[in-house]
Amino acid sequence: MSDITPIRIMMTGVGGQGTLTATTLLAKSVLAAGLPVTSGEIHGMAQRGGVVESTVLIGCKSPKIGAGEADILMGFEPLETLRAMPYLRKGGLVLSSTEFLPPLAVSMGKMENVKIEEVQARVAECTDRAHYLPCQSLGQEAGAVQSGNIALIGALVATGAVPMDKETIAETIKANMPAKIVDVNLKALELGFAAMSEA
């Protein structure tokens, strides 16, 4: 187990968005690929519309990622991508959705949200390895907005940054998700993979 170079993946999103479902799917895929995995999540107050952070670590014992420790940051919502940037080591890989779920203060007109261009510019100050996908749109195209998270996992696999192929993810979706949402998620996986491969 200790021969594997550790890969630390930080995932972030908004409560109710399906971040934890995506995290567990990725962790199960790592296990299915025969690699040592730990994963972590924080429940509780965060579920009431707050930020949800979770982790998948390959070749590590710890389930936690500290500041500057993440090799990969997956942001299911761009404001949360930016908020989680301190977890990323400089030069790490960023995969992010471009579509905002505005926080209450913004939707109530009390605060200005950041623009996607600002997110991209500030990410670029830390790393030149960043890719952006319209996750919610891809999810809708696949048949359910939540499956946009799986599209981002498709994109992750397409970058080659994790030692896993698309088929392993697909098999894990088939083995673990309820039958009626399998096809939607398989399609989202393909859409995310294709979007990345074309980029």
Next chain:
Amino acid sequence: MANPLLAAEGGATHLLLGNEAIVRGAIEAGIQVVTCYPGTPSSEVPDTFYRLSPEGKYYFEYSTNEKVALEVGGGASLSGAMTLTTMKHVGVNVAADPLMTLAYTGAPGGLMLLSADDPGCHSSQNEQDNRYYARLAGIPVLEPGSAQEAKDMARDGLVLSRKLEQPFLLRTTTRVNHLRGPVKFGPAPDPGTPAGFTRNPSRFVPIPAFARTMHERLLDKLDELRKEAEKSPYNKIYGNGEIGIAATGISRAYLTDALKETGLEGAFKIMELGFTYPLPENMALDFMKGLKKVIVIEELEPILENDLRVLAQEQKIDIEIQGKGLLPRTGEFNVTMVANALRAQVGEQTFECDSCIPSELPQRPPNLCAGCPHRATFFAARKVFGDDALYSSDIGCYTLGLLPPLSMADFLICMGSSISAGCGASVASDKPVVAFIGDSTFFHSGLTGLASAVFNNHDILLVILDNHTTAMTGHQPHPGVEKTILGDNEHRLDVAKACEGLGVTQIRQVNPLNQKKTLAALEELKEMSGVRVLIAREPCPLHARRVYKKTPPMIAYVADSCTGRAECLDKLACPAFYKVGDKAAVNPILCNGCMLCLQVCNHIKSKKRGS
């Protein structure tokens, strides 16, 4: 298909949440009785047992509070049942009374108390270290650091507890409860039926004459337990060097990763402890032999650190022991923190992660959901009492009423304190006191406070926010619920009747979504003195959707006539609202159809969902 957690055969490997792993471990031990009061980060343990209970070979209950849970668990174990009782760390404060005595009486069927501690206060009011309780009571402690260990320690601890007839503490931290990792299953034998009770008053009835002997028996048991710790597979020493590293619980995971990260794998002698109390003294002496210095890596309190100091002093060992001087006494550790502590020991430069700078961004605080009936109650109470009253809050979703614009929490101590601390405040202050308590918290520890309030004739308005469930911790049942995921509650306790039985004479019941009636009831109760109760009854919309299979047919929308007065945005803070230009709007997907907003502004109308 039967749930894999209940499978009789072993051998399979599953990716499990730490809390699910504890469930499997208990099943592998042959668990017969499970009791609990839910609380993050422990809740998935009882919730999994509850969900599986129709198929499981164990008795399960949600008790009304942690004291009751441990007493039911203790009684079951005294009668020969292998028992698990689960709670969050602050729950052990509530259960401390039976805990102390159960260490004296012992637990013939086996008894494990799960205490889920919360370093970093992810979802708690403090970060108390419950390893102190083990020392106070005299009960052994197991501290898992992975999902596999969570499973194995739950199993082995229960088996050993039954063998030695002493209760065990399984002490986890949030990271362990909520990590996921591969778990290899062992076999799960049929638990059979409990052995039954064997009468022995000198052992089980702690009158002073017996208690003195019971205390001596406990000290003998702790010596026996120490021998078990000496040979426990969860305790090990490896590596060489002049500097020793001792680590417990999840810190062992950070240590393993930090050693790899720094390339210092061979530089230290290491002692990992999973069975941490009683301290395996011979092992610790073996570890300290020849060392110049020991670094102790444990989150929160310097407990192992001080245990080692005491041992070194007793044995006249000249050794430097460091822990809290190097690593913090608050919050959680991480790999970089531990790696830097290691680097400093060998004179290497500490490594500051070259991370990206945090940005000033709009916050995303947790908030009462769209359609939450608490918002309606708070809105009405603010209208009637404004800033004139003192608002005594309690523990639940409604603590979020703290946030502006509702601002409905002035002080909070612990579960049930809204009533009793409210009474105290009313004695010392000339302001009216309005206390808020949820239905589950009311049954948990509000009843005794209310009886005392009536008896002492306090001047307090108690608002019971009855949303028919324990919403905050994941919608667990309590005595007052109508329905659960498994069906109707056939032994329902009525909140109003309970208040009446406790001697409250002024009780009003309203649906808070009816603002007119709620305001009228509050105005009426405001003019009275003594103990008054308003019961605001309306199910949590998440619970209603899941268990009642009910979603309101109508939703709200803002008419074109909106004048941009923005009272809806400014005073309700409902997450379904947003601003477009100068006008308010309602997100039809988020709107739950509670129609509170229609009672706040004439320009908000209702329409059929989906129209």
